[in-house]
Amino acid sequence: RKFTAAAASMQRQEESGEDIVIVGAGLAGLAAALGLHRKGVRSVVLESSPSLRASGFAFATWPNAFRALDALGVGDQIRKLHLHIEGLRVMSASTGEIAKEVDFRDEGPHETCRVTRDLLLRALEEELPAGTIRYSSKIVSIHDQDGAAKILHLADGSTLRAKVLIGCDGVNSVVAKWLGLPKPSHSGRLATRGLAHYPDGHGFQPEFLQFIGHGFRFGFVPCDGTRIYWFYTWSPSQNASADKGVDVEGAAKMKQHVLARPRSSKVPAGALEVVERSHMSDASAAPLRFRSPLSLLFASISKGNVCVAGDALHPMTPDLGQGGCSALEDGVILARCLGDAVLGAEAGTEEERIESGLREYAGMRRWRSVQLVGAAYMVGFVQQSDNAVVSFLREKVLAGALARSLLKMADYDCGTL
Numbered sequence: 001r002k003f004t005a006a007a008a009s010m011q012r013q014e015e016s017g018e019d020i021v022i023v024g025a026g027l028a029g030l031a032a033a034l035g036l037h038r039k040g041v042r043s044v045v046l047e048s049s050p051s052l053r054a055s056g057f058a059f060a061t062w063p064n065a066f067r068a069l070d071a072l073g074v075g076d077q078i079r080k081l082h083l084h085i086e087g088l089r090v091m092s093a094s095t096g097e098i099a100k101e102v103d104f105r106d107e108g109p110h111e112t113c114r115v116t117r118d119l120l121l122r123a124l125e126e127e128l129p130a131g132t133i134r135y136s137s138k139i140v141s142i143h144d145q146d147g148a149a150k151i152l153h154l155a156d157g158s159t160l161r162a163k164v165l166i167g168c169d170g171v172n173s174v175v176a177k178w179l180g181l182p183k184p185s186h187s188g189r190l191a192t193r194g195l196a197h198y199p200d201g202h203g204f205q206p207e208f209l210q211f212i213g214h215g216f217r218f219g220f221v222p223c224d225g226t227r228i229y230w231f232y233t234w235s236p237s238q239n240a241s242a243d244k245g246v247d248v249e250g251a252a253k254m255k256q257h258v259l260a261r262p263r264s265s266k267v268p269a270g271a272l273e274v275v276e277r278s279h280m281s282d283a284s285a286a287p288l289r290f291r292s293p294l295s296l297l298f299a300s301i302s303k304g305n306v307c308v309a310g311d312a313l314h315p316m317t318p319d320l321g322q323g324g325c326s327a328l329e330d331g332v333i334l335a336r337c338l339g340d341a342v343l344g345a346e347a348g349t350e351e352e353r354i355e356s357g358l359r360e361y362a363g364m365r366r367w368r369s370v371q372l373v374g375a376a377y378m379v380g381f382v383q384q385s386d387n388a389v390v391s392f393l394r395e396k397v398l399a400g401a402l403a404r405s406l407l408k409m410a411d412y413d414c415g416t417l
């Protein structure tokens with residue numbers, strides 16, 4: 001009798017249903033929702049946070065991201081608010097010498113900005129019909145219902161039936177787990193980042209400056225005339241005294257930790273000042289995780305009416321600045337494949353068309369994901385290493401190849417909707 005009562009109560013709760021449910025209102029989720037909306041296809045986005053997640057993080061927004069933003073119809077409003085980055089300078093932290101300089105203006109049309117995450121998300125959110133995003137809606141588990149529908153169980157005890165389920169729920173994706181994707185691996189590296197404010201102007205060139213080697217990677221880039229975004233990635237070593245007993249759980253201590261290694265290397269004082277005067281957006285260090293490229297070669301990116309996008313699919317180390325940009329690519333391609341399937345240009349039942357649309361999306365993203373995750377890992381490993389042989393090769397041979405890899409990965413066109 002107990003079982004029957006529970007089943008009846010579940011039946012009542014499962015009354016609500018949606019055709020296309022996207023989990024996660026990050027870049028991938030909002031890009032997919034907006035792409036579908038532009039094609040005239042309705043979706044809902046379930047987001048665990050109570051509101052658009054505010055953070056001061058700034059993304060390197062490379063040409064591939066601008067192409068995706070243009071396809072979604074929001075590129076120009078982002079462009080006009082930001083400083084265009086004209087080049088990249090990579091300096092050796094051990095010698096203080098320039099390892100590689102690239103002038104983006106010599107590379108053909110090439111636009112790159114630093115855009116805050118909030119601004120990007122808001123630009124996408126504002127174009128969506130009211131009510132598309134349902135905040136405070138955390139998915140805790142997924143179950144198959146008879147036929148193709150998926151029953152989503154939310155943290156508040158409610159359930160929702162979904163005809164199509166798109167997981168854009170980040171690195172700890174519940175949907176990726178349901179698809180059987182392996183857990184992301186730890187790279188053994190940590191990262192933190194911040195934003196420095198210069199109310200009277202910072203005076204730095206519009207270029208991306210990076211210091212590499214010595215076991216860390218430190219870089220900064222102007223967002224606009226008054227704000228500089230910086231990041232610092234490092235490998236905690238058991239022996240180095242700088243890492244022993246460092247309590248990275250406080251903003252002030254984190255700042256001291258970030259400054260310790262660059263101070264003892266050839267990073268100039270002007271560059272250190274960017275950290276000194278910054279407001280730390282992160283008081284703790286984030287472990288950098290990635291999905292093994294080998295596992296991505298064979299992973300189920302889609303299964304029936306379920307698929308994943310963004311970090312849920314291809315978490316990567318941040319060394320190419322491509323995680324968010326490629327999440328936007330995913331969103332556009334997914335909206336195109338799924339939108340066309342729903343709108344019924346091909347033969348077959350709707351269910352068949354959706355399955356084939358998601359398979360097409362998965363096919364287009366598999367190799368791109370493998371390349372991005374693999375290249376980001378290699379760039380990070382080589383740039384950060386303090387191994388003598390790797391350092392020698394990096395400074396004499398590899399610096400150009402690494403910079404070329406960065407630009408090549410950024411020169412991707414996801415096409416239109």
Ligand SMILES: Cc1cc2nc3c(=O)[nH]c(=O)nc-3n(C[C@H](O)[C@H](O)[C@H](O)COP(=O)(O)OP(=O)(O)OC[C@H]3O[C@@H](n4cnc5c(N)ncnc54)[C@H](O)[C@@H]3O)c2cc1C
Binds near residue numbers: 322
């Ligand atoms: C140090 C660092 C620097 C970086 N720099 C760059 C850069 O310069 N350029 C760049 O392009 N990328 C960069 N990235 C990568 C970028 O941050 C991510 O790749 C990008 O944010 C992924 O977007 P997403 O939408 O896939 O996932 P997320 O932004 O993680 O969004 C996932 C959303 O899903 C929600 N969610 C999670 N679980 C659930 C659930 N169970 N139910 C409902 N909602 C859920 C979350 O609240 C979140 O809003 C960097 C990353 C790091 C760590």
